[in-house]
Amino acid sequence: MPEKTALITGITGQDGSYLTELLLGKGYAVHGIVRRTSNLLRSRIEHLRRDPAIYDKNLFLHYGDLSDTTTLRRIFREIKPTEVYHLAGQSHVGLSFEMPESTCDEAGMAALRLLEIARDQTNPLKFYHASTSEIFGNALESPQTEETSMRPTSPYGCAKAFATMLSRVYRQSYGMFVCNGILYNHESPRRGENFVTRKIARAAARISQGLDVDLVLGNLDSKRDWGRAQDYVVAMWLMLQHDKPDDYVVATGETHSVREFVDAAFSFVDLDWKKYVKQDPAFDRPAEPARLAGDADKIRKTLGWKPSGGFEQLVREMVQAEVEALSKS
Ligand code: NAP
Ligand code: F7E
Secondary structure (H helix, E strand, O other): OOOOEEEEEOOOOHHHHHHHHHHHHOOOEEEEEEOOOOOOOOOOOHHHHOOOOOEOOOEEEEEOOOOOHHHHHHHHHHHOOOEEEEOOOOOOHHHHHHOHHHHHHHHHHHHHHHHHHHHOOOOOOEEEEEEEHHHOOEOOOOOEOOOOOOOOOOHHHHHHHHHHHHHHHHHHHHOOEEEEEEEOOEEOOOOOOOOHHHHHHHHHHHHHOOOOOOEEEOOOOOEEOOEEHHHHHHHHHHHHHOOOOOEEEEOOOOOEEHHHHHHHHHHHOOOOHHHOEEEOHHHOOOOOOEOOOEOOHHHHHHHOOOOOOOHHHHHHHHHHHHHHHHHHO
């Protein structure tokens, strides 16, 4: 039996899928919580679920929902996790303005439920909370550090700020091993299709093959600190291997605009983006964070983490993956 047992909420998401691969590679038993869905295909972890050497040997899936406390508690009791990675929840900032109540329940209250369950466990466990740069919102300083004050600008950011503060309170009040990973945007070919980077990469590939004629976006001037998701799950794991729990900013420190992402993606398929990209204010948000750029000095010095590759490489990887997927289909 593996010595380390991880429980991942949000295992079917972008980060959950990469983290699962990382932990399986390190010899963990990995348990994931999945929701009941009308379509059983869980595309990001399907390759693992179909592998008889992995599924039901080192990888186990449990039905559950963040709102269903009794089931979550039962899963903890049955598997006795040594590490919990809490990644699940509605993660789209724009949509959090349209469905604030469920977003706040999933991004905020669910962390409280899980921390309470973790507090009741008799076996020692380490807890990772997926915090975000969105807690800084209209930050008063740039770049932001672990000490920057929280000034969120969306329901999502507010809920994550609540859960981040709560995680600190549980660490300080009960001596629990709880870490906040304050992660800036991280992307990959597995990114959800309605996040801007994947939307752009997909459109560039499809337009280059004559499958689409245009790409409709919102604010092209928005800037983000974009890294690679594969690197960021390593940061999550490193936090739980350290001898003391803490909070860490995880970022590249470099910012680029949506326009720059578009330009790089379309250049990769030899297209002039200006001929294809349209703007529709329907994609604008009621408020946008200003100047989000992370200072990852602490995690670099304390845990030896650093991002691999740069902006150009990320864009290339994402567009390349879309082109390859089209050629296979
Ligand atoms: P994602 O791709 O949107 O995945 C979200 C996961 O949560 C999916 O597995 C989803 O399941 C699950 N989920 C949603 N609501 C649930 C519920 N009520 N009960 C159980 N599971 C539920 O997100 P991600 O990009 O991997 O991000 C992981 C976490 O990090 C999220 O909490 C996100 O807010 C946070 N974060 C992300 C970034 C980023 O740039 N990616 C940056 C900072 C923080 P289904 O597959 O069934 O939908
Ligand atoms: O938007 C602009 C949009 O939705 C990035 C989540 O993982 O990272 C992510 O949140 C920017 C914004 O990511 C479109 O207005 C323009 O300024 O890809 P996004 P996000 O909002 O930064 C943080 C750190 C998280 O924690 C979240 O979970 O791009 N933008 N046009 C657009 N955005 C979208 N989605 N679609 C557009 O058409």
